[in-house]
Structure formats: structure tokens, C-alpha cells
Amino acid sequence: MTLQQTSPRTPLLRDRLDPQRWADVVRVPTSSPPRTAVARAVITRALSRLPLRVLLGDRVLGRGGPLLEVHDPEAFTARLARDGLIGFGESYQAGEWDAPDLAGTLTVMAEQLTTLVPPALQRLRRLWEARQPAGAGSEAAARSNIRAHYDLSNELFGLFLDDSLTYSSAVFEQMPARWEQLERAQHAKIDRLLDLACVGPGSRVLEIGTGWGELCVRAARRGATVVSLTLSQEQHDLGRDRVRAAGCADAVEIRLQDYRRLDPERDGRFDAVVSVEMIEAVGVDHWPTYFRTLDTMLAPGGRVALQAITMPHDRLLATRRTYTWIHKYIFPGGMLPSNEAIDEATRAHSALRVTESEGFGTHYAETLRLWRERFTAHAAEVAELGFDEAFRRMWTLYLAYSEAGFRSGYLDVRQILLTREDEA
Known part of the structure; x- marks a missing residue:
């Protein structure tokens, strides 16, 4: 399933990609409304606390610092709600977000990695996060x-x-x-x-x-x-x-x-x-x-x-x-x-x-x-x-x-x- 767009948008890189080579980058996942709502709240809270300047659609979040510009907030949220950091990376591959100082932006996030998500949600992540396939390392x-x-x-x-x-x-x-x-x-x-x-x-x-x-x-x-x-x-x-x-x-x-x-x-x-x-x-x-x-x-x-x-x-x-x-x-x-x-x-x-x-x-x-x-x-x-x-x-x-x-x-x-x- 793909996320349905409710209004016209500027074409993104994902629209030009080979859907066979980059299936999970082209496809924007959907999540249940409760999960999407929780993800949106967690993402907004986390980004608001970071020393970044985040342009999330028509909203400006963060406490100032390197710029992170989200071009498609719905897709960005949907990917993180469904796939966590895998979705974060695929969203960048799809052209849904950018950062002029990419390493600087990611350094800010790495410094806060263990505190970005509330402890209660961190304990629950094993219920949804992907696990390494069996036989890895054989x-x-x-x-x-x-x-x-x-x-x-x-x-x-x-x-x-x-x-x-x-x-x-x-x-x-x-x-x-x-x-x-x-x-x-x-x-x-x-x-x-x-x-x-x-x-x-x-x-x-x-x-x-x-x-x-x-x-x-x-x-x-x-x-x-x-x-x-x-x-x-x-x-x-x-x-x-x-x-x-x-x-x-x-x-x-x-x-x-x-x-x-x-x-x-x-x-x-x-x-x-x-x-x-x-x-x-x-x-x-x-x-x-x-x-x-x-x-x-x-x-x-x-x-x-x-x-x-x-x-x-x-x-x-x-x-x-x-x-x-x-x-x-x-x-x-x-x-x-x-x-x-x-x-x-x-x-x-x-x-x-x-x-x-x-x-x-x-x-x-x-x-x-x-x-x-x-x-x-x-x-x-x-x-x-x-x-x-x-x-x-x-x-x-x-x-x-x-x-x-x-x-x-x-x-x-x-x-x-x-x-x-x-x-x-």
C-alpha cells in the first residue's frame, strides 16, 4: 500500500526511481492511524528538543543549529512510524528530506541518540523493530x-x-x-x-x-x-x-x-x-x-x-x-x-x-x-x-x-x- 496524497506536491526523487531496483524507497508505507499519531507526536517532540533548525512543512522546529528540511512531512512521518531508522534512511534516498550540512545534522542527532525517544517507547521497540535474518555470519x-x-x-x-x-x-x-x-x-x-x-x-x-x-x-x-x-x-x-x-x-x-x-x-x-x-x-x-x-x-x-x-x-x-x-x-x-x-x-x-x-x-x-x-x-x-x-x-x-x-x-x-x- 502507498500513502495517498491529499494535495498536489512537487515531484520528488522517488518519482523518478526504478521501482524494481528501489522498491522500498519508491513505496511510501502506511501505518494504522494510532501508530501514525504516536509517531508524529514522538517525531515532533524529538525534533523540537534538538539543537537543529527543522523545516517540517509549514512548521519550524528545533532550538537552532544545522538545517534539516523535510520536503514531504507525511511520507517522512509514515516511514519513521513504520520502519524507524530504516525509514529515516530510505526517506533521504527518496529525496523527502535534505540537510545542507548533512554530517553536522547527523552529528547533532547522534549526540542525542539515546534520549531522542522516551524510555517507555524504547522498551517497546522490540515489538516492532526489524530483526536480523537467521544465518547472518554463516x-x-x-x-x-x-x-x-x-x-x-x-x-x-x-x-x-x-x-x-x-x-x-x-x-x-x-x-x-x-x-x-x-x-x-x-x-x-x-x-x-x-x-x-x-x-x-x-x-x-x-x-x-x-x-x-x-x-x-x-x-x-x-x-x-x-x-x-x-x-x-x-x-x-x-x-x-x-x-x-x-x-x-x-x-x-x-x-x-x-x-x-x-x-x-x-x-x-x-x-x-x-x-x-x-x-x-x-x-x-x-x-x-x-x-x-x-x-x-x-x-x-x-x-x-x-x-x-x-x-x-x-x-x-x-x-x-x-x-x-x-x-x-x-x-x-x-x-x-x-x-x-x-x-x-x-x-x-x-x-x-x-x-x-x-x-x-x-x-x-x-x-x-x-x-x-x-x-x-x-x-x-x-x-x-x-x-x-x-x-x-x-x-x-x-x-x-x-x-x-x-x-x-x-x-x-x-x-x-x-x-x-x-x-x-
């Missing part, structure tokens, strides 16, 4: 999930990443960061992680999550040999090409393989295991297997160095089974851990223990800002690759949404050292 699901994101197009990622093709947080010498600093800052991040794992001449290194091969190259140039695993065909192929072009093919093997298929009898054990922002794709139910695998594949005296995006533990507990806009459109099956969850999982399922952990979330906010600005500047080239306006708005929202998480302090990114307790 080997078959992992292959599908990774390919859904990373196999979109190497050319797409090349339009907004720096020449290192590194798709994770950089570490900058100074901020605010500039684009010309990004590649050096990505190398600084990789080098810090390799230092944490004590990678040097003769080290056998296992990397879980290849990216496009930059860490492999930098480890090989230290005199290490590397086995790197990915589930993305696009990353596998381009990563191997880049390793060969760097003259490191003899020291690096990139495999299209799930980490769960590692076998210490066949593959040997490794002096260092490194993994950059991979645990987020593993899924809550598979964290025990992930950490057991790290432990099993680590040689005596070895070190595990992870880079991981983290969230507060109370939010993890509240949302660990929730299906979100990010799951639906960006990272299917993913889940961010908390510091406590990593500590609990390693203690319960391995001999590994967290021995160092350093956060640098503000650096991720700057990294994401640079990516978002670059992506926006290359909108015409993105369109030439075959990605339509709904996709471009989706990707812009994803980058701004993520940036807001780090700017608000709701998210962090950490480099974490794991060693065996009996070898410390």
Missing part, C-alpha cells in the same frame, strides 16, 4: 555479504579512496586533515599496526581481510611473508595485481578463502596475525569462532593486532539483534563490537588477552569527511559507472552517518594487541 552469508559491498566496483572505490586504496581509518599527524595527507596517514596507520604485531624480517604474517593489498605490500617490504584472506573477488584480483606491481609477489599470497577454512596442519602457524576492520563483518554469533581461529593460527610467542570499530557496550546489548538501514543497504550481516565484548569473547573462547588498546575515533571522522567530499566531487563519474541518484544519496548518507558516529563519540576505532596470557 560462510555462505559471509560470502554474499562481503561481495554485496566490496564487489560493487573497484572503479567506484577508486573515485573516493586515495592511491593506497585503503578503506579504513587513517592516522593523521595533524587535524583538520587535508586530502593530500591521506595516503601518508594511511601508511602511518598500517605501520603502527605492523609495529604492534612486531612484524619484521622473517615474520610469517596472516592477514584476515585483504582490502586491496596495501598492508601486504608494506609487510613484505619489511621482509615478512604474508598469507592474506578475502571473500571479495574484486579485491582478490586487484590486490594480486597491486602486489605484483609492487614487486612483492614472491612474499605475498592472497587467497579467496574464509578464515574458518584455515588449518594449522596445512597452513602452519604465524608469528603475527593482523586484521583491519574485519571483525565488524563477522557477526555476533561467530565472534567465538573468530577468536578461536586467531588463537589456533598463532605461533607460540606470536602477537595479534586488530583494528576495530567499537560501540558502547550498553548499545551493543540493546541493538545486537536489530536490523538497521546500514544492514539493509550497506553492510549486510555486520555488527560492531564493544571493548567489553572483545574482552569477554577472547577470555571465553581463546587463550588470547587484550594487552594494549588505543582509540583514535576523531581520526576516523576526518578520514570519512575526506572520503565523503571526494565522493561528492566525483558524482558525475559515479553516475557514469552506472550508479543512479538513489545510490549516490545512499552512499553519501552512509559516509556522513558514519562520520557523525565518530564526531559525536558514539563510535570509536581502536588498534588492539592480543597476546596469550601464559606467554605474557
Whole structure:
């Protein structure tokens, strides 16, 4: 069913979209009158309390700040009433609301995330919110999930990443960061992680999550040999090409393989295991297997160095089974851990223990800002690759949404050292 319009309106982006490709963006849902009334009251109350300037039809709400302009209040309300934050994201994809300073607007909302909805309604949300599908994180699901994101197009990622093709947080010498600093800052991040794992001449290194091969190259140039695993065909192929072009093919093997298929009898054990922002794709139910695998594949005296995006533990507990806009459109099956969850999982399922952990979330906010600005500047080239306006708005929202998480302090990114307790 679709929301019936009671008066003429200006055509919106959703009217121009492919209804098969973007069915839930084109379709405006309906809710029961009581639910719509409650949603309208909750939305009005929440927006009125925020340090934003909200244009909601002919009403002005908020306490001043970045502008949020709702072009179709009925559709905006209907989507939030039916689908919560999934509806909020789809409403942006549909062109039903805009914000000139998108990251700034979302940062304000992220700072107030836990207080926007009254506690009584938060407790009731499990009755209506979407739940993650069964089997998320299985080997078959992992292959599908990774390919859904990373196999979109190497050319797409090349339009907004720096020449290192590194798709994770950089570490900058100074901020605010500039684009010309990004590649050096990505190398600084990789080098810090390799230092944490004590990678040097003769080290056998296992990397879980290849990216496009930059860490492999930098480890090989230290005199290490590397086995790197990915589930993305696009990353596998381009990563191997880049390793060969760097003259490191003899020291690096990139495999299209799930980490769960590692076998210490066949593959040997490794002096260092490194993994950059991979645990987020593993899924809550598979964290025990992930950490057991790290432990099993680590040689005596070895070190595990992870880079991981983290969230507060109370939010993890509240949302660990929730299906979100990010799951639906960006990272299917993913889940961010908390510091406590990593500590609990390693203690319960391995001999590994967290021995160092350093956060640098503000650096991720700057990294994401640079990516978002670059992506926006290359909108015409993105369109030439075959990605339509709904996709471009989706990707812009994803980058701004993520940036807001780090700017608000709701998210962090950490480099974490794991060693065996009996070898410390």
C-alpha cells in the first residue's frame, strides 16, 4: 500500500526511481492511524528538543543549529512510524528530506541518540523493530555479504579512496586533515599496526581481510611473508595485481578463502596475525569462532593486532539483534563490537588477552569527511559507472552517518594487541 496524497506536491526523487531496483524507497508505507499519531507526536517532540533548525512543512522546529528540511512531512512521518531508522534512511534516498550540512545534522542527532525517544517507547521497540535474518555470519552469508559491498566496483572505490586504496581509518599527524595527507596517514596507520604485531624480517604474517593489498605490500617490504584472506573477488584480483606491481609477489599470497577454512596442519602457524576492520563483518554469533581461529593460527610467542570499530557496550546489548538501514543497504550481516565484548569473547573462547588498546575515533571522522567530499566531487563519474541518484544519496548518507558516529563519540576505532596470557 502507498500513502495517498491529499494535495498536489512537487515531484520528488522517488518519482523518478526504478521501482524494481528501489522498491522500498519508491513505496511510501502506511501505518494504522494510532501508530501514525504516536509517531508524529514522538517525531515532533524529538525534533523540537534538538539543537537543529527543522523545516517540517509549514512548521519550524528545533532550538537552532544545522538545517534539516523535510520536503514531504507525511511520507517522512509514515516511514519513521513504520520502519524507524530504516525509514529515516530510505526517506533521504527518496529525496523527502535534505540537510545542507548533512554530517553536522547527523552529528547533532547522534549526540542525542539515546534520549531522542522516551524510555517507555524504547522498551517497546522490540515489538516492532526489524530483526536480523537467521544465518547472518554463516560462510555462505559471509560470502554474499562481503561481495554485496566490496564487489560493487573497484572503479567506484577508486573515485573516493586515495592511491593506497585503503578503506579504513587513517592516522593523521595533524587535524583538520587535508586530502593530500591521506595516503601518508594511511601508511602511518598500517605501520603502527605492523609495529604492534612486531612484524619484521622473517615474520610469517596472516592477514584476515585483504582490502586491496596495501598492508601486504608494506609487510613484505619489511621482509615478512604474508598469507592474506578475502571473500571479495574484486579485491582478490586487484590486490594480486597491486602486489605484483609492487614487486612483492614472491612474499605475498592472497587467497579467496574464509578464515574458518584455515588449518594449522596445512597452513602452519604465524608469528603475527593482523586484521583491519574485519571483525565488524563477522557477526555476533561467530565472534567465538573468530577468536578461536586467531588463537589456533598463532605461533607460540606470536602477537595479534586488530583494528576495530567499537560501540558502547550498553548499545551493543540493546541493538545486537536489530536490523538497521546500514544492514539493509550497506553492510549486510555486520555488527560492531564493544571493548567489553572483545574482552569477554577472547577470555571465553581463546587463550588470547587484550594487552594494549588505543582509540583514535576523531581520526576516523576526518578520514570519512575526506572520503565523503571526494565522493561528492566525483558524482558525475559515479553516475557514469552506472550508479543512479538513489545510490549516490545512499552512499553519501552512509559516509556522513558514519562520520557523525565518530564526531559525536558514539563510535570509536581502536588498534588492539592480543597476546596469550601464559606467554605474557
